[in-house]
Amino acid sequence: MIQLIVGLGNPGAQYEHTRHNAGAWWVDQIARSWGASLQMDRGYNALLARVNRDGQPRWLLEPQTFMNLSGQSVAALARFFKIEPSRILVAHDELDLVPGDVRIKLGGGHAGHNGLRDIHAQLGSSDYWRLRIGIGHPGDKSAVSGWVLGKPQAEHRDVIQSALDRAMTALPELLGGDFTAAMRRIHTKPTPPAAPKPQAPKPAAPSAA
Numbered sequence: 001m002i003q004l005i006v007g008l009g010n011p012g013a014q015y016e017h018t019r020h021n022a023g024a025w026w027v028d029q030i031a032r033s034w035g036a037s038l039q040m041d042r043g044y045n046a047l048l049a050r051v052n053r054d055g056q057p058r059w060l061l062e063p064q065t066f067m068n069l070s071g072q073s074v075a076a077l078a079r080f081f082k083i084e085p086s087r088i089l090v091a092h093d094e095l096d097l098v099p100g101d102v103r104i105k106l107g108g109g110h111a112g113h114n115g116l117r118d119i120h121a122q123l124g125s126s127d128y129w130r131l132r133i134g135i136g137h138p139g140d141k142s143a144v145s146g147w148v149l150g151k152p153q154a155e156h157r158d159v160i161q162s163a164l165d166r167a168m169t170a171l172p173e174l175l176g177g178d179f180t181a182a183m184r185r186i187h188t189k190p191t192p193p194a195a196p197k198p199q200a201p202k203p204a205a206p207s208a209a
Contacts, residue, residue: 071122097134
């Protein structure tokens with residue numbers, strides 16, 4: 001069962017639409033669907049909403065530190081409300097997945113992601129769930145910083161949004177702890193519509209020539 005959903009990103013309007021904020025995009029979408037309002041909580045240095053779902057309190061959290069200090073907000077709230085790492089889901093951008101792909105996993109390394117790196121350190125554990133939102137890779141390690149802090153082109157933004165929508169359909173299973181069913185929903189891409197079959201040519205009309 002997931003109690004705390006975290007959306008990683010950087011604060012400020014200049015970063016709102018950048019690839020690094022893909023996790024925050026998803027939490028914003030959850031908040032809208034739940035009719036919740038994320039409010040600044042200076043005690044946690046984060047945008048925060050508490051919502052009762054299925055008779056249980058759930059928290060939505062967007063750290064307002066910069067990315068490499070994300071763990072401070074996550075660990076502070078988790079400690080105060082005694083939320084175990086296995087009941088935390090962190091949504092974040094993922095260089096190793098193409099735009100439009102989204103995956104859920106439990107535990108593992110941080111793969112150089114500074115937000116995950118700090119959450120590992122502050123929680124003292126890597127055993128939390130992650131929603132990995134594909135943003136693609138620029139192809140050169142030296143270009144990664146500019147890539148994640150840049151805005152995706154329109155076609156990439158569209159397929160990323162489709163992936164976020166797909167993840168939204170798995171929220172009931174995630175909240176209920178049915179992670180196998182959630183993975184089936186999230187990892188299965190919709191089948192694209194079949195191309196129309198070519199039609200037989202019509203007989204030529206009589207010519208007046």
